[in-house]
């Protein structure tokens with residue numbers, strides 16, 4: 001299906017309070033889990049209905065760590081997936097929709113960088129496996145090859161939640177405008193990118209990409225990073241940010257552990273698209289982006 005006008009806005013809440021938890025991530029998995037639980041509760045206590053965690057919040061961001069900290073989600077009930085179980089419990093206890101950042105997932109002999117989405121009753125509503133792996137080489141500055149340990153997911157993820165219709169991408173996924181465009185086409189109101197940019201690409205690209213995906217598609221974008229840990233081998237950029245559909249910054253922060261909040265008014269998605277009907281003005285006679293995963 002060629003991507004044209006966005007589908008109608010889904011029935012759902014008009015306004016949602018979102019919280020992005022910029023967690024301090026260490027090598028101690030139980031303490032990372034405890035910190036995530038506490039942050040989710042605190043965010044809910046402060047009135048958030050939608051809570052977001054960062055990429056790889058249960059382990060150091062390194063290829064050495066991913067296999068060690070990985071969890072098999074099929075072992076949820078037998079206690080083999082403590083991070084994911086904690087997310088489900090914390091979402092239910094707090095009564096929030098939870099975009100559970102990402103953790104390394106073990107499935108079918110492979111590892112994935114996976115985000116789980118939970119409803120306010122703790123039910124798993126969706127799961128996104130990072131589609132675009134972070135393989136870059138900027139000599140002397142930043143070299144990382146996720147594909148040494150991880151496999152890519154094979155599809156986009158759109159989840160209808162009590163906090164709106166959400167699209168999920170993980171970190172490097174934000175660099176691919178086609179994925180965001182596909183989400184807009186499917187009526188997504190907010191794209192959430194748990195991410196962990198670094199001190200090389202972060203200062204130049206992190207905010208720029210969030211604004212670009214928002215303004216291209218006239219929707220909300222939230223990027224949630226771990227805090228910078230001076231002891232870690234990978235220095236996360238931090239700067240978790242919420243951007244509105246006119247590319248306006250609604251909330252942001254530095255690299256310290258914190259939780260930031262923003263009120264999303266989904267009516268603005270409709271308003272911006274009415275003011276500036278980009279989707280209707282596309283020249284399908286000149287170019288098109290094709291959704292190869294549409295049902």
Ligand SMILES: O=C(O)CCC(=O)C(=O)O
Pocket residue numbers: 055133134170171172173175195196197198201202205
């Ligand atoms: O795209 C970048 O510069 C950083 C991406 C990244 O850190 C990731 O995908 O985990």
